[in-house]
Amino acid sequence: MVTSVMRVGETAAITLDDLLLDLSGLKVGDAVRVQWKEDGTLVVTPLGRPATREELAASIRRVSPQVESSPTP
Numbered sequence: 001m002v003t004s005v006m007r008v009g010e011t012a013a014i015t016l017d018d019l020l021l022d023l024s025g026l027k028v029g030d031a032v033r034v035q036w037k038e039d040g041t042l043v044v045t046p047l048g049r050p051a052t053r054e055e056l057a058a059s060i061r062r063v064s065p066q067v068e069s070s071p072t073p
Contacts, residue, residue, distance in 0.1 A: 022059045025051040 001020055005012050021027070024046060031047040051059075 019063065022062055025055060025059065 001017055003015050003017075005014055016024075016026070026032070026046055033045045033047055035043045035045070037043065
């Protein structure tokens with residue numbers, strides 16, 4: 001995904017498309033940690049509760065509908 005940095009008032013923002021939001025489990029308003037690494041990489045880490053198995057499976061099915069549900073152990 002290619003995106004751009006936008007001015008939002010006195011700050012800047014990076015937009016994420018719906019696919020990336022689904023895959024990451026992020027929702028608008030969620031807290032994230034952003035870290036800069038010396039190689040120039042930005043790492044965005046969601047804070048808060050981890051996604052449940054069902055939430056992860058639902059995200060995968062939205063991205064790849066041919067994936068079937070499997071029973072949870």
